[in-house]
Amino acid sequence: MSMAAETETHSEPVNSNPAVRPYRLAAKIFHWVTAALIILMVVSGITMKQLGSGAAMDFIFTLHKAVGALIVVLVLGRLLYRVTFPDRSWNPEHYRRPYIHWLLYALLIVVPLLGWAGISDYGARQIFFGLSLPAIWPEGAGWADFLFESHAYAAFGMLVVVALHIGMAVQDHMTRSRWDAAEED
Numbered sequence: 192m193s194m195a196a197e198t199e200t201h202s203e204p205v206n207s208n209p210a211v212r213p214y215r216l217a218a219k220i221f222h223w224v225t226a227a228l229i230i231l232m233v234v235s236g237i238t239m240k241q242l243g244s245g246a247a248m249d250f251i252f253t254l255h256k257a258v259g260a261l262i263v264v265l266v267l268g269r270l271l272y273r274v275t276f277p278d279r280s281w282n283p284e285h286y287r288r289p290y291i292h293w294l295l296y297a298l299l300i301v302v303p304l305l306g307w308a309g310i311s312d313y314g315a316r317q318i319f320f321g322l323s324l325p326a327i328w329p330e331g332a333g334w335a336d337f338l339f340e341s342h343a344y345a346a347f348g349m350l351v352v353v354a355l356h357i358g359m360a361v362q363d364h365m366t367r368s369r370w371d372a373a374e375e376d
């Protein structure tokens with residue numbers, strides 16, 4: 192078959208567009224739950240720092256700790272699912288932005304762990320219903336201020352990466368729209 196004939200018959204499957212990759216429902220749910228929780232974490236983190244003290248601050252702080260710990264569990268679960276059940280229809284060559292996605296995953300784990308290590312050192316592990324988060328760092332080791340500061344810097348760094356990520360997702364979406372339109376011609 193000649194090159195021209197091959198082009199005319201669109202021998203490539205439609206979904207070979209390098210800007211899109213099908214995700215399973217579970218992956219999509221995970222993505223949007225995580226995104227919503229990250230927004231909650233940033234808003235609660237900034238609000239509790241602004242309030243400084245009081246009953247509202249105590250509640251927001253407890254919520255921040257509990258939801259943050261949940262994010263660690265969720266992200267580790269998501270990574271395990273991704274590694275254990277890789278989607279065979281994904282073509283690795285078509286997986287764009289792998290570095291920014293792995294960086295996001297790393298930050299999704301490092302950011303909460305720094306906060307968690309900070310409260311373990313400080314001795315403020317209590318959450319709701321008389322429960323406490325397990326200690327992941329020795330209490331009273333003297334690194335709490337450093338850990339809190341690193342937590343804040345890493346959290347704002349993650350926001351920058353998320354902003355880049357959203358920009359790239361929008362760019363991919365617009366590129367796809369252009370290709371789809373070209374295919375309809």
Ligand code: HEM
Binds near residue numbers: 225353356360361
């Ligand atoms: C806090 C917010 C967000 C976080 C932490 C986040 C994180 C991630 C991560 C880790 C992945 C990689 C998934 C994987 O392949 O296993 C991903 C993929 C993706 N995200 Fe987000 N995301 C966020 C917000 C958004 C928003 C607001 C949009 C839309 C504008 C978006 C659009 C996408 C798209 C389209 C993909 C798939 C990209 C591809 O496979 O080429 N994300 N996101």
Ligand code: HEM
Binds near residue numbers: 233236303307309
């Ligand atoms: C992905 C999850 C998390 C995000 C995005 C996040 C984000 C933030 C942000 C934006 C702040 C405010 C920083 C500032 O204004 O200086 C903050 C403060 C704080 N976060 Fe988190 N956080 C997360 C998880 C956690 C976890 C799991 C814990 C503890 C179990 C925690 C404990 C704290 C503490 C103690 C502060 C106050 C630090 C200080 O006094 O300087 N965070 N967080």
